[in-house]
Amino acid sequence: MPNSVLDTLDYQIVRELQEDGRRAFREIARNVNVPEATVRTRVKRLQDLGILQILAFTNPSKLGQAKLALLFVEVDPQDHDRTVDNLGRWSEVSYLSTILGGADLCVQVLCRDDEGLFALRQRIRALPGVHEVRMMHEVKVHKIRFTLPPAEAETE
Template sequence: MNTSDDPDRVPESTDPAVVELDALDHSILSMLQADGRMPYRQIAREVGTSEGTVRARVGRMQSSGVLNIVAIADPFRLGYNVLAFVLLRSRSADHGRIIDELTSWTETTYVSSCVGSADIYMQIVCRDNAHLGTLLHSRLPAIDGVESVETFVELKMHKVSYTYNED
């Protein structure tokens, strides 16, 4: 049997950080991105393979870090009426400690290091403007090493997508 015809074969990559997916993996991934609870049996029928192959492929994608199946809650329906994006400048020596502090906040949903006009980007959810004000005027200034803060409050969400096409 030619190994390229083996449905359980996962393509190899020369870059250890990149996991190569074949057409079957992409099909399975696409279906799970549309419905993370779709039964493997249904996926198998739709892509023309066995349920065991789907289960093995999903397991490999999960163990390699390509795929995480999670529930995504709507913050607005949970009572978080303010979504804000915060850009911070930090002293270089304090960067890691600031990241540690920000990622510990329950209001923080996303934190990343950046280059450009900001060193740190963070997304936060707050119950209301008073809650946001407490974060911006009390908690952030209490973190040593934060040099400046710029905040953007989201008025309306136009698109949210966690689907990454293979193009």
């Protein structure tokens, strides 16, 4: 998605929502000095374009016995898209990205316990075209936040 789809107002609205995803459109409108209807329309457009999702993050370390892990998956090039589509539908997968380097995919998963984590790893290993799955157990999350990088004017 090219950056030209977003203008300054879009970025301002997104930044407001990044501070508090439950912030009322009325408050955002006051903060960015536009009518509330404009904010509502812009947010809907950003959501329809797949640029913006408003959701709740949980802290996995506060979920008791839940196990959080990063898996690095090597997959045949011809099976890449099918593997992404498949993993993207699994409820245990919370983050999925294509990466460059020692693996093809980075998959963050949350399972109930060690047995669930092992079973999930085995399911991934059994997918067509998967060569290797390396796992790193995450013991504590210190920060989880995806934000827009500062605008050029903000870094000067």
